[in-house]
Amino acid sequence: MLESTGTEIESSGRLGAILGVSVPETHRQMYAEAKQFADEVLIPAADLHDREESFPESQVNALAEKGFLGILAPEQYGGMGLDNLALTLALEEINRGCASTGVTLSVHNSLLSSPLLHFGTEEQKERFFPGLASGKSLGAYAITEPDHGSDALSIETTCRKEGDEWILNGTKAWITNGSRAGTIITFATMDPALRSKGINAFVVDPSMPGFSVGKKELKLGIRGSDTVQLVFDEMRVPAANLLGEEGQGFKIAMHTLDGGRVGIATQAVGIAQACLDAAVEFAEGHEMFGRRLADNQLVSHKIADMATRIEASRLLTLRAAMLKDAGAPHSRQASMAKLSASEIANDAARMALEIHGGAGIGRQSPIERLFRDAKICEIYEGTSQIQRLVIARHVRPDRS
Numbered sequence: 001m002l003e004s005t006g007t008e009i010e011s012s013g014r015l016g017a018i019l020g021v022s023v024p025e026t027h028r029q030m031y032a033e034a035k036q037f038a039d040e041v042l043i044p045a046a047d048l049h050d051r052e053e054s055f056p057e058s059q060v061n062a063l064a065e066k067g068f069l070g071i072l073a074p075e076q077y078g079g080m081g082l083d084n085l086a087l088t089l090a091l092e093e094i095n096r097g098c099a100s101t102g103v104t105l106s107v108h109n110s111l112l113s114s115p116l117l118h119f120g121t122e123e124q125k126e127r128f129f130p131g132l133a134s135g136k137s138l139g140a141y142a143i144t145e146p147d148h149g150s151d152a153l154s155i156e157t158t159c160r161k162e163g164d165e166w167i168l169n170g171t172k173a174w175i176t177n178g179s180r181a182g183t184i185i186t187f188a189t190m191d192p193a194l195r196s197k198g199i200n201a202f203v204v205d206p207s208m209p210g211f212s213v214g215k216k217e218l219k220l221g222i223r224g225s226d227t228v229q230l231v232f233d234e235m236r237v238p239a240a241n242l243l244g245e246e247g248q249g250f251k252i253a254m255h256t257l258d259g260g261r262v263g264i265a266t267q268a269v270g271i272a273q274a275c276l277d278a279a280v281e282f283a284e285g286h287e288m289f290g291r292r293l294a295d296n297q298l299v300s301h302k303i304a305d306m307a308t309r310i311e312a313s314r315l316l317t318l319r320a321a322m323l324k325d326a327g328a329p330h331s332r333q334a335s336m337a338k339l340s341a342s343e344i345a346n347d348a349a350r351m352a353l354e355i356h357g358g359a360g361i362g363r364q365s366p367i368e369r370l371f372r373d374a375k376i377c378e379i380y381e382g383t384s385q386i387q388r389l390v391i392a393r394h395v396r397p398d399r400s
């Protein structure tokens with residue numbers, strides 16, 4: 001998508017982050033629409049959904065109508081047929097407005113549509129994409145279990161084949177969109193002794209016998225997002241719902257998470273930008289000791305540090321998205337983007353809170369919510385420790 005067919009980009013502002021690349025008009029429009037939606041709809045409602053722990057349903061529906069749930073879905077199935085660069089540009093803005101809405105869309109696009117696109121058969125694409133692209137069916141991705149998060153190879157959910165069906169048993173934990181999803185990619189092992197070669201990926205839906213939604217998780221942040229346990233009790237899944245080949249599930253899971261990490265890096269950049277915006281507005285609007293808070297060197301240095309690290313993380317994130325679009329290896333770059341962006345999101349939240357003083361602790365400012373929302377970026381889709389392990393594995397003289 002990065003051929004120079006679009007108009008020239010600005011040398012400043014968010015799109016300016018990818019200086020040297022011409023951004024197609026479709027991407028510019030999507031970015032502008034997301035930005036407007038964030039300012040006019042998401043930001044005014046974000047605190048309410050956080051406080052009430054309520055799912056931002058009308059916002060997600062409005063974004064579905066705009067086509068944002070079908071960014072990666074092929075046009076022939078009602079999607080926009082765009083790429084990860086478009087998704088990244090749109091999702092940064094959506095996350096700047098509301099991280100709960102952001103993660104809902106990120107999981108749907110990056111963790112459901114993306115693997116379906118890469119590993120699904122034509123029949124599966126024809127069956128699932130129309131619902132996903134229109135937003136009628138929300139997507140979820142379920143690999144984590146109560147006792148297995150980082151160590152995904154050790155999952156205990158089992159699958160056994162009986163005729164034309166697979167029978168799944170087990171519990172998945174912390175599943176975003178879990179109670180609202182109409183389409184779920186999940187993972188189960190044929191035999192734990194086979195380790196990675198024993199894991200299968202399935203596309204399942206809540207109407208399958210033996211499926212139920214377990215407890216709702218109560219959370220520190222992104223409280224408007226839907227996070228639940230899923231229970232598979234002799235759940236019967238048609239053989240036609242196996243994603244990829246038998247034994248390919250772990251590969252699918254890891255490939256998907258590389259893209260998902262770009263999504264979480266994007267979320268973190270959006271949260272960090274919201275923190276910076278709030279900090280600048282506060283520092284410029286408040287006077288003390290006879291001058292604007294922003295004119296204090298210690299404050300302006302914090303703002304400079306935030307702005308620089310956010311821009312660096314944005315570049316890493318856009319680069320990872322562009323590599324994925326080019327079909328190039330992007331595991332290291334996705335991990336670097338997620339690590340860097342999630343750390344600046346948390347540091348920016350802390351610095352912005354400090355600049356606000358007591359007002360940053362109070363619920364009248366968005367900083368208190370952003371401070372809580374930022375934390376999850378360092379945990380899901382691979383903790384910062386796991387990102388460091390992935391990066392270090394690639395930093396060898398013989399590796400790119």
Ligand SMILES: Cc1cc2nc3c(=O)[nH]c(=O)nc-3n(C[C@H](O)[C@H](O)[C@H](O)COP(=O)(O)OP(=O)(O)OC[C@H]3O[C@@H](n4cnc5c(N)ncnc54)[C@H](O)[C@@H]3O)c2cc1C
Pocket residue numbers: 107141142143144147148149150151173174175176177219222227376379380381382383384385386389
């Ligand atoms: C709000 C929320 C939403 C989520 N959404 C989803 C979802 O949609 N789908 C899904 O499948 N999962 C989801 N998750 C799960 C998430 O991906 C896991 O929480 C994450 O992978 C960490 O796993 P864990 O919580 O089991 O922690 P653990 O794996 O038990 O890790 C505990 C600690 O040990 C550290 N650690 C682990 N291994 C190493 C190591 N080798 N070296 C050094 N330190 C290590 C970790 O970094 C961490 O600090 C979600 C989680 C949350 C909180």
